[in-house]
Amino acid sequence: MKIPALVGKKDFDNVFKNSDTSFSSGPFLVILKKNEISSTRTGIIIQKKFVKLAVNRNYIKRKFREIIMRSKLNSFDAVLMVKNKIEEFDKLKVKKNFIELESKIEKI
Incomplete structure (x- = not known):
């Protein structure tokens, strides 16, 4: 099943300016x-650097x-950002x- 994507600067700006919740x-x-x-x-925003x-x-x-x-989120715009450099990419740490x-997300 394909998940719809946020398209364009306007959609992303709307999420950044009017976000309901964020966590890291x-x-x-x-x-x-919402x-x-x-x-x-x-x-999804992942800078190459x-x-x-x-x-x-x-x-x-x-x-x-x-x-x-997997989550039961309905009617949300969700943005994932990588905020700092990942020096050594470890799949176990990423999974954790x-x-x-x-x-x-499940608590929402």
Whole structure:
């Protein structure tokens, strides 16, 4: 099942300026905003200078989309940002951070 994406600067700016809640785990920051449509849209911001390899950036994207699909969020815009450089990419640490993020999302 494909998750709709936030498209364009206007959508991202709306989430940043009018966010309902945000939380972080490790280098990851999730920002949530209630929207008017019935589905949850996602946006992912991973700068190349923070995560060097494309394989690792894609892994992070897949894990975030997986969390959103498993969660029962309806009518939200969700943005994932990597806020600091990940020096040594370790999948176990990333999984641990995403488990923590998932538990925070489930509480909403």
